[in-house]
Amino acid sequence: MVARNLKASSSARDCKNVWTTGDPVVVLLVDDDADCRCLVRDAITEQGITDRVYEVSNGFEALHFLQKKGGFATAPRPNLIVLDLEMPGLTGHQVLQKIMADPYLRDIPVVMMSGVSDEKEMQKALLAGADRYVVKPASSGEFMRVVTACTRDFLSPDRPSHGRAGGRQLRRA
DSSP states (O other): OOSTTOEEEOOSSOOBOTTTTSOBOEEEEEOSOHHHHHHHHHHHHHTTSOSEEEEESSHHHHHHHHTTOGGGTTOOOOSEEEEESOOSSSOHHHHHHHHHHOTTTTTSOEEEEESOOOHHHHHHHHHHTOSEEEEOOSSHHHHHHHHHHHHHHHHOTTSOSSSOOSSOEEEOO
């Protein structure tokens, strides 16, 4: 555990990011809804793709984690960020803007997830640098399927270990 508000989960399998440095794959979940974080974490760890999933509940904590500030001084650099759009304080758009402005962070794939299915919001996120925008489905089973697909897309061994994902994508569940 890096800080009080940060939770790390370990999967049953010890999956390593063997296509890069041999380091563990790290995913950062940013969502103010604890139930959504739980569903995302479960979908990711059930795939055996990651062995470290970190959770924060707002945009300020996400930026502190990413910038290794305060209680997050020892936080690892994530291989994937799953970012909610609507959060109190800093919105997902504001966090994404800060990520894209930072040369150290901008190459980390970002999947925006939200209950908002407005076309303008989706395009705004993709144009700002999100690799994918996913509308959260109503059913938990469908939500798990969508998260699993995103995780495979961005953390699969076939994906290059550097650079942004090829093309921004809109994914409706």
